[in-house]
Amino acid sequence: MTAHATSAIVLRTVDVGETDCIVHLLTPDLGRVAAMAKSARKSRKRFPGTLDLLNRLDVELAVRPRRMTHIGRAKLVTAHLGIRSDPTRFAVACRLAELLGRMAPEGGAGGDAARLHAFACHAFDRIETLTPDAKLRLFLQLESLCALGLRPELSACVRCGKALAGGAAFPFHLGDGGVHCGDCRAAAAHEGGTSAVEGATVPVHLGTLRALDHGLRLGFEQLHRLSMGAREMREAEQLVGRFQRFHVGLELRSEMFLNETFASALRP
Amino acid sequence: MSGSPAMNRLVAALKRLPGIGDKSATRLTFFLLSAPDSLAAELADAIVRLKRETVLCEGCYDLTDRSPCRLCADDQRDDSLICVVEEPGDLQAVERSGQFRGRYHVLGGALSPLEGMGPGHLRIAELERRVRSGGVREVIFATNPNAEGEATANFIAERLRASGVVLSRIACGMPLGGDLEYADHVTVGRSLENRHKLS
Ligand SMILES: [Zn+2]
Ligand SMILES: [Zn+2]
Numbered sequence: 032m033t034a035h036a037t038s039a040i041v042l043r044t045v046d047v048g049e050t051d052c053i054v055h056l057l058t059p060d061l062g063r064v065a066a067m068a069k070s071a072r073k074s075r076k077r078f079p080g081t082l083d084l085l086n087r088l089d090v091e092l093a094v095r096p097r098r099m100t101h102i103g104r105a106k107l108v109t110a111h112l113g114i115r116s117d118p119t120r121f122a123v124a125c126r127l128a129e130l131l132g133r134m135a136p137e138g139g140a141g142g143d144a145a146r147l148h149a150f151a152c153h154a155f156d157r158i159e160t161l162t163p164d165a166k167l168r169l170f171l172q173l174e175s176l177c178a179l180g181l182r183p184e185l186s187a188c189v190r191c192g193k194a195l196a197g198g199a200a201f202p203f204h205l206g207d208g209g210v211h212c213g214d215c216r217a218a219a220a221h222e223g224g225t226s227a228v229e230g231a232t233v234p235v236h237l238g239t240l241r242a243l244d245h246g247l248r249l250g251f252e253q254l255h256r257l258s259m260g261a262r263e264m265r266e267a268e269q270l271v272g273r274f275q276r277f278h279v280g281l282e283l284r285s286e287m288f289l290n291e292t293f294a295s296a297l298r299p
Numbered sequence: 300m301s302g303s304p305a306m307n308r309l310v311a312a313l314k315r316l317p318g319i320g321d322k323s324a325t326r327l328t329f330f331l332l333s334a335p336d337s338l339a340a341e342l343a344d345a346i347v348r349l350k351r352e353t354v355l356c357e358g359c360y361d362l363t364d365r366s367p368c369r370l371c372a373d374d375q376r377d378d379s380l381i382c383v384v385e386e387p388g389d390l391q392a393v394e395r396s397g398q399f400r401g402r403y404h405v406l407g408g409a410l411s412p413l414e415g416m417g418p419g420h421l422r423i424a425e426l427e428r429r430v431r432s433g434g435v436r437e438v439i440f441a442t443n444p445n446a447e448g449e450a451t452a453n454f455i456a457e458r459l460r461a462s463g464v465v466l467s468r469i470a471c472g473m474p475l476g477g478d479l480e481y482a483d484h485v486t487v488g489r490s491l492e493n494r495h496k497l498s
Contacts, residue, residue, distance in 0.1 A: 080444075080483055083446050084413075115450045121450040132413075285412035285413055
């Protein structure tokens with residue numbers, strides 16, 4: 032057994048038996064870890080109020096080969112009280128936690144886990160402080176996918192790399208992660224058989240791709256400088272939503288609450 | 300497991316209970332086999348009666364043997380106070396304190412987006428109806444002080460804000476018999492925030 036001290040974000044907790052729980056953590060050196068917290072619901076001394084959703088912790092993990100990892104000790108660093116006190120922030124944060132919980136890789140190769148953990152810390156901090164509007168929701172989703180290694184190509188043809196031009200909608204290929212320019216589409220049609228991928232495309236205009244690209248470069252704090260029209264916003268939400276579903280392979284559970292919360296926040 | 304079909308049937312049934320695995324189910328089965336017949340009969344009868352004789356109170360949504368339940372039917376209690384809890388067990392905990400003489404509202408859980416538990420799964424609309432129907436002065440949120448419980452209290456409070464009733468949250472801080480040294484800084488901070496005057 033090796034004792035491993037690390038920082039961690041709680042992505043999910045699942046009660047087991049009468050007193051234990053399994054805590055899904057995102058760490059900078061071990062990636063995503065599911066760890067058993069023995070007596071967590073009984074012992075206030077060992078885990079005083081720490082193993083709670085979205086909390087940032089310093090933990091000591093008992094890592095054993097071919098056995099489940101155990102949490103030996105946990106100290107609270109940040110509790111994000113501002114997120115739980117606002118339903119919209121809570122909804123956005125839960126979607127991020129679920130996405131990371133499903134897609135973050137286990138193990139910590141080549142600094143990827145550290146980068147993902149740093150992104151998650153930054154994102155949860157921003158959810159707590161920035162206005163949780165539709166734009167923040169959209170770019171949190173897109174940036175999370177990028178952080179998970181699913182960065183879509185937004186400025187050029189994903190096949191030939193040529194800059195995109197024209198006012199008509201392009202088909203965005205969810206599997207390829209980008210649009211095909213007119214030339215590449217014509218070449219594919221000539222070879223015969225675009226029909227297989229047609230089902231996995233979303234029509235998108237150049238203006239929407241440019242807005243997404245611009246928003247990614249601005250970062251969360253500067254998003255207020257990005258203006259997006261209603262059509263661009265709708266198209267962008269559909270594109271990023273379908274891109275996520277394609278690569279995650281299923282609809283996230285937290286998506287429903289997020290939609291409900293945004294719909295009721297818009298109601299007068 | 301080898302053994303009689305009846306044993307296998309009971310093991311399989313017990314394993315469907317939360318927190319019971321193969322080992323515990325087998326252990327309980329062997330225990331019941333060696334226990335007096337009266338215990339098995341009593342247990343079987345209790346389980347059958349549980350479903351037959353437990354109803355949801357139409358007033359507070361607690362699980363009880365009659366609707367309205369004893370607490371809702373008690374005309375000595377204060378109609379203008381509603382204490383909102385997640386589960387029937389939480390109602391019992393508040394009631395045991397002996398500090399509350401108002402009415403209850405059991406939500407049936409807490410918002411948990413990651414488990415697919417949204418507002419539609421909780422009795423929030425029913426609470427809104429109770430508040431709208433008048434006579435309520437204060438709604439006290441006694442949901443758990445964890446992320447889901449806090450989010451639930453804030454979500455409902457936002458919906459009830461326009462009603463004009465007083466919305467309050469149970470205090471959160473150091474547990475009695477606790478030790479400051481072992482408490483996390485958020486708990487200590489909240490204890491200071493929720494401090495009270497010594498008279
Ligand atoms: Zn091309
Ligand atoms: Zn009742």
